[in-house]
Amino acid sequence: MTAVVLPAVPRVLIAEADPASRELLEEVLSHVRCDAQVDSCSDGREALELLGRNPYDLVVADWELPGVDGLSLLRGLRQQPRTPVLPFILMSRRNDSASVREVLPLAPTAYLSKPLNRENLIQRLQGLLLGGPEAADAAPTLEPGLTLAAFLERRRDQSQGAPLMTDVQVAVKRSLNPKGLDLKLLEEEIRTDPQITAALIAAANSAAQHQSGGPVQTVAQALHQLGSGPSMNLILGLTLKRCARLSVxxxxxxxxxxxxxxxxxxxxxxxxxxxxxxxxxxxxxxxxxxxxxxxxxxxxxxxxxxxxxxxxxxxxxxxxxxxxxxxxxxxxxxxxxxxxxxxxxxxxxxxxxxxxxxxxxxxxxxxxxxxxxxxxxxxxxxxxxxxxxxxxxxxxxxxxxxxx
Structure with a gap:
């Protein structure tokens, strides 16, 4: 992936009413980036005030915040033009298909189910704050005199992969049933997309390093290995990358x-x-x-x-x-x-x-x-x-x- 130009001290906003969950988030953030500047609040209105006063590199918010809920915070931020898109992790106890459909158009970086899983949190935050696979990449710049061939030589070892050939939001919506995400339906929707296929297989093999069994080599195996939540978050995250869809x-x-x-x-x-x-x-x-x-x-x-x-x-x-x-x-x-x-x-x-x-x-x-x-x-x-x-x-x- 393209190297991310991270701020010297990343600034993170945590908006969470539950003290135990807020403490867990602060602890994990400190573990991932001990130098991170963390602002915490328990009310959506206070979160809005903080967002208005400070430039953040990441927002982590609970949907069920009092005052102004986390979904409203996300919606407000997505209405403000920003490049790159501000990473936003939305947390909720809602796993029903109607809730997921409501969230999809706002493109959260991740949608995490509560109660929170510590290992999953660490993985997500490492990707966002340490320049890992889920970090938003910086747009390449063209120095004077740079040729197209030299540009491609440079990008060969940094490229994000292929453009998406599938409408991801439509695919996820079609895969939802009243109980949540149906992995079999999702497989049928995304199995023809090379980028999604490669990303899922790569992630599943990374997650399976310390587990028994052979390497993951198909989409069905990858979805089974990762599970519904991580699979959906990974696929939705691909849509946030630069040039995810070709416009020329x-x-x-x-x-x-x-x-x-x-x-x-x-x-x-x-x-x-x-x-x-x-x-x-x-x-x-x-x-x-x-x-x-x-x-x-x-x-x-x-x-x-x-x-x-x-x-x-x-x-x-x-x-x-x-x-x-x-x-x-x-x-x-x-x-x-x-x-x-x-x-x-x-x-x-x-x-x-x-x-x-x-x-x-x-x-x-x-x-x-x-x-x-x-x-x-x-x-x-x-x-x-x-x-x-x-x-x-x-x-x-x-x-x-x-x-x-």
């Missing part, structure tokens, strides 16, 4: 093309894996993520434009994708510590080379070839190729796959 039409068009290619590859991989009785969902994820680097380049090109850089479309865009796409993808998969098995399947999309390969790797290579084939062309040659022969998949099977 030409770049958005490129992103749509690469996303569609990822989806075709993922669907073919799942279908071939099912045909051969192999692990379908891991193959699907590998196919979906194989163009993550190209999408990340497009997001950085939008950053370049927003910072005042010039961009010739489409020639310069195509050149940047060809030159930097693979490097961005490799850097992201390594930095996010995606499981080695998943990275190997992604690599198989691009080629096999020499050596012995798993059947799943061969499936990925076959899926990529099928996704790139022109309609109604090339199946005979594909059936004669090395990958098809190793998988023992002939022209009849490939023809049926193409028709699905």
């Amino acid at each position: 039409p030409g770049l958005a068009h490129y992103a749509e093309r690469y996303w569609q290619l990822s989806l075709y590859t993922a669907e073919y991989a799942r279908t071939i894996a099912r045909l051969l009785d192999l692990e379908q969902e891991r193959c699907y994820c590998a196919g979906l993520l194989h163009r993550l680097g190209d999408l990340a380049v497009l997001r950085c090109l939008e950053e370049w434009k927003q910072a005042g850089g010039e961009l010739d479309e489409p020639e310069e865009v195509g050149d940047c994708l060809e030159r930097f796409g693979a490097g961005f993808g490799s850097a992201l998969r390594t930095r996010w510590r995606l499981p080695l098995e998943l990275r190997e399947l992604i690599a198989a999309v691009y080629g096999l080379g020499g050596g012995v390969y798993s059947r799943e790797a061969l499936v990925m290579n076959m899926a990529a070839q099928m996704a790139r084939l022109p309609a109604h062309e090339g199946l005979e040659e594909l059936a004669r190729g090395r990958t098809a022969r190793l998988l023992k998949v002939g022209l009849p099977e490939l023809t049926r796959l193409r028709k699905k």
Whole structure:
């Protein structure tokens, strides 16, 4: 992630009426940033006064505050234009779907259920106050004479990843039922988004470091590992990042093309894996993520434009994708510590080379070839190729796959 320019002494406002909860928050803040300047209050009106007098780097507020409730505080702050968005953690005992729907449009950085969990609090505050994965990133600046190639070289190891291809708020709303967030429904809503998929898998593997079992390699496994609250907060947090959605039409068009290619590859991989009785969902994820680097380049090109850089479309865009796409993808998969098995399947999309390969790797290579084939062309040659022969998949099977 991009390095965050943190204030020398971060200032935090805690608005919490319950003395025990307020004490816990103050204790955890002191543990995470002992130098933080913390202002505490137990009433919403006092919180408003403090917000009017002081510039804060983080607000932590309870929905059920007396006077002016925490949701009203959040709503008022979101109506004030600020770049970057002020991080705001909203806490509540309300877990029903109606409450979550009411909160979603205001984009809190996190929505934490009470009673508060100390470890979860520490993780959230470390991300926000120590420049971790959830910290808001600073916009890149363009020094005089900086070339686009040099800018992308710099951004390769700092990029936020791909733009979002899914309407996150709609996805979360559709996944709510009277009892709260339905993880199965959420999986169906977000499983086609490369950025959300990668972020969930990365977070789940980080959370699972000291737990038994193998690495998390699919969206379903990640949602199960993280649980409903952390999953929703992580996904909503992605929408607050800079250039989370592409606004330059030409770049958005490129992103749509690469996303569609990822989806075709993922669907073919799942279908071939099912045909051969192999692990379908891991193959699907590998196919979906194989163009993550190209999408990340497009997001950085939008950053370049927003910072005042010039961009010739489409020639310069195509050149940047060809030159930097693979490097961005490799850097992201390594930095996010995606499981080695998943990275190997992604690599198989691009080629096999020499050596012995798993059947799943061969499936990925076959899926990529099928996704790139022109309609109604090339199946005979594909059936004669090395990958098809190793998988023992002939022209009849490939023809049926193409028709699905």
